[in-house]
Amino acid sequence: MADPVLHLEGLRKRYGSADTEYEVLHGIDLRLERGEFAALIGPSGSGKSTLLNLIGLLDRPSAGRLVIDGAETATLDDTALTRLRGERIGFVFQHHHLIPAFTAEENVAMPLLIARGRPDAAMFERAGELLGRVGLADRRRQLANRLSGGQQQRVAIARALAMSPALVLADEPTGNLDTHSADEVFALLREVNRQLGTSFLIVTHDPRLAHRCDRIIELVDGRIVSDRANEVAAGRSPVQGSAEETE
């Protein structure tokens, strides 16, 4: 079997120190294959964001194994972790975190600029291509703060794809949007998954959206209590499904 994009073994996270220490994640085992489109659900406080932060290399586990795209992370120093994060992981948050005074194109080019150190024509070409992919070809030069909430989230998705990540982590990506925009943004994530083969792990409180994922992983009190293929979505859209298929 091919290398998974994500492999967790006995992953634990503790907060506090000495006598006040408490454990939030109690040994998470998880394998996410390439091209999977998975939802992470669970009640408030169950540890979803903590888990996403560990997978996103924004925080370090207290114990256990975390392998991203074939890289064992335990032995990496902070510089190597930052590099791995920048090159292999894309992030989409509930709040888009765009730079308001920059254009859509400049926002999308930002990860490339950070990686390469100075601007070049190719990165703006890439930004334009990605904006076309998310349906904003005509908004390239528009300031981010002049776009609607749904459009801003599309720009954030294009930005997350700038470095061609193997895995996109999305934390309530539609949580800030009205139902219609949420549906459109979710359909876009799905389209990216099908067309580019990018793996997705999506935290959502919205059961409607979770049921549009191929797999639903449920976390309760820091433990995975269920992890199941979602036959409905999987039947409609297998991981290797047709790129032309639409929601």
Ligand SMILES: Nc1ncnc2c1ncn2[C@@H]1O[C@H](COP(=O)(O)OP(=O)(O)OP(=O)(O)O)[C@@H](O)[C@H]1O
């Ligand atoms: N930096 C931190 N320091 C101490 N405790 C923390 C920290 N981050 C999270 N926690 C605790 O860990 C537990 C899990 O929080 P987490 O934010 O991961 O849950 P969640 O499932 O994402 O919740 P929500 O759905 O409300 O966002 C909570 O009890 C929280 O108080």
